[in-house]
Amino acid sequence: MQKIWSISGRSIAVSALALALTACQSMRGPEPVVKASIPSSYTNASGTSVAEQGYKNFFADQRLLQVLDLALTNNRDLRIAALNIQRAQQQYQITENNQLPTIGASGSVLRQVTPTRDPNNPYSSYNVGLGVTAYELDFWGRVRSLKDNALDTYLATSSARDATQIALISQVAQAWLNHAFANANLKLAEQTLKAQLESYNLNKKRFDVGIDSEIPVRQAQISVETARNDVANYKTQVAQAKNLLNLLVGETVPENLLPAQRVTHITNTNSIGAGLPSDLLNNRPDVRAAEYKLSAAGANIGAAKARLFPTISLTGSAGYASTDLNNLFKSGNFAWSIGPSLDLPIFDWGTRRANIKISKTDQEIALSDYEKSIQSAFREVNDALAVRQNIGDRLAAQRRLVDATNTTYKLSNARFRAGIDSYLTVLDAQRSAYGAEQGLLLLEQANLNNQVELYKTLGGGVKANTTDEVEKQPSSSDVKYKKVDQK
Template sequence: MQKVWSISGRSIAVSALALALTACQSMRGPEPVAQADIPTGYIGSTTGPSVAEQGYKDFFADPRLVQVIEMALANNRDLRTATLNIQRAQQAYQISENNQLPTIGASGSVLRQDTLSSNKPMTTYNVGLGVTAYELDFWGRVRSLKDNALDSYLATQSARDATQISLIGQVAQAWLSYSFANANLKLADQTLKAQLESYNLNKKRFDVGIDSEVPVRQAQISVETARNDVANYKTQVAQAQNLLNLLVGQPVPANLLASQPVKRITQTTALSAGLPSDLLNNRPDVRAAEYQLSAAGANIGAAKAKLYPTISLTGSAGYASTDLSDLFKSGAFVWSLGPSLDIPIFDWGTRRANVKISETDQKIALSDYEKTIQTAFREVNDALAVRENIGDRLAAQRRLVEATNTTYKLSTARFRAGIDNYLTVLDAQRTSYSAEQGLLLLEQANLNNQVEVYKTLGGGVKANTSDQVVKQPSSSDLKYNKTAK
């Protein structure tokens, strides 16, 4: 085997390789500017840092709930899948980074051939190392693909954080749902007992001829209605526990469940939303959309680079001999080094069409990014709108409960004194029961809303308030930082 290049050829190859490694530039264009038209403030928000800056261990007041949340973070299958997706994206990024380096492989062969000019077959032995089709990245195509993989990896990380925030909110609300389902069950039980007493009283009055059968049947209707409510709330308790077990990924111990109505979900009195700019930093779904936008820009760079010639380098070095015993002796060393060139001439517009597809994908990613920002602000403002009026609603409902309970007591006393009929008692009892149910629903909605405010602001990524969450720069951020330098 002959040396295929001269010393000057070797120098040119080495120079070309150095140029490719040091001077390759990405052909991605400027990053588009998002126009999400975000508001300058929030509805009824108090001043101060965003409540999302608190870790979930500091935000939630009940240690039982914190323990349930930690069980969910360890066992929930959706979160586990999101974590595995991170590992997959990390390996994909490692592959794209490795593609910037030459692939070196060992080879060995034995070739036996016979020619017409020779009566004796000839055997050739080869062994060596080789570089196969290493692309000299003059136009930044490989670099752009690496940037895309980096952004996809970071987007997957942010998606996992978004899954954690959603999971924490769902666990907290399911835990509250179990508590208030039990509270409604106890209220229905108390109502059933009161209705049974009324039924027995009306039956005795009917038996001795004081009243007609109508009050007895009216009381019986109330009894059966209350029994139906008891059965319904027993079902709700079981379903709430089943949901909580699903979210946690395993059965939740009974000592971690709240059988009594929860009065406080957080120790924080003022749920401040912070500045609108804080939301863009705290919401991982917004960061994920931003990384996807950057990845789309990197794809444009890779597509544009395909419009230009692709230069690949192939080389090998090793030993060759016609005699196996002479394979590693002096004079048997051989090497080869040569480039290959792929120049696009006629592809009927395929490569340019790929560029246009990449540019359209970037516009789609930009639209998705803007929509994600708008959705985030809408969710926060919806939660804060509930927060602004929930106090007044609770105060009014408590006064309503007090009034209906008083009316029920007075109606019962007047009925037993023979002043009013049982229909007045029945109506007062139904109104009182409905008001009590409404109060429980509002108290649950109030606590759920506090969880919702924390979740929509991006709270839940940190376990402790002192923990630091560092936003990793996207490939576009790194590009412009290098340009600035």
């Protein structure tokens, strides 16, 4: 018995040494160089990035904040993204467990006849024990590379969930604004319809008493029916805006949280800063997700290269065996076995090397996706900044246009009532004033949407409060180079 345990002890020591060498080798190559042509600064932008603010600090209206909280709780896309994180997390746990031996209990009863014993007298044998089944000794880092790939995939999925949250907050805010301005346009159309009806009634009276011909009456009627069509159209838009908001939120939004008129401001921030380009790479979760996918592709190369080398697996068992069940656990029936196995395909017709080339191609694709995600992010920010640069001048000009057309309408209407001008002048001035008011509403909505868009494109919306901390988890490639630098 002492000899058995001595041999067993040496075997365990050899196994422990093999386990210690498991993570010493890695077939992973150098990480590719990213060439995304990142600008050194934004055009016409300065200050701290507004993305540093939590959405509860950025948005000013308490009704909108309550709608956002409902959406973050009930939205199905965000729920799916969270479930994808759970799935990736469990997948990572599986690959991490693959680095450890699988130990299982076994037991068997075998009824048999052998030539060495009486052929006419079958006998039974009993076995019970613990065993390690085909545990791969990861000399070349294949299992470790698969684990790194699973980790990067999990981190990419987590970043994708953050990107979904940012997009959801932006969509809900803009849908909420759309409902507000659809209501504002509806009220403007109703006011215009009322004015058109008054003009129609006036023209009809003038026609009835013989002052004017029927033409002004019909012109006024055309304006009335056009206004009625606009009223019906905006009622439809209000209903559709509410339906979209309910879909994004995941449930029916209470009426007291819906804006019944146009919103004058959506944020308490007076100056919306863009920060530095380097801030964008840290704040945009979609860029981080692409970075994690690039790292995962690098880990796949390591796993594919490791397949060029032998796969060494260790199997072992220890337990009791006996032909008599009553004596199974007695001294002398203890049995054990341990030994490695080697798997090295000799002729695979280039399959393993083809898999390496596929992995390298996948890495090049991931690199291009990463570079494109960076370029797209900067383009989205610059587009939002371009709108921001000129929206103030456009609003000022549009407000002056509204004042001018309203004044023209009042003057032309007064001259018509005094009998100086025809109704055609009034009609033209009224249409111009109505169009200018509609244009002002569109620009005011575009201004507020632009503030939301800029907040989103800069990466704002991951944090609820400005004081919250968002920690970026290092990818497997980051950990690799960190270890190299420490050495």
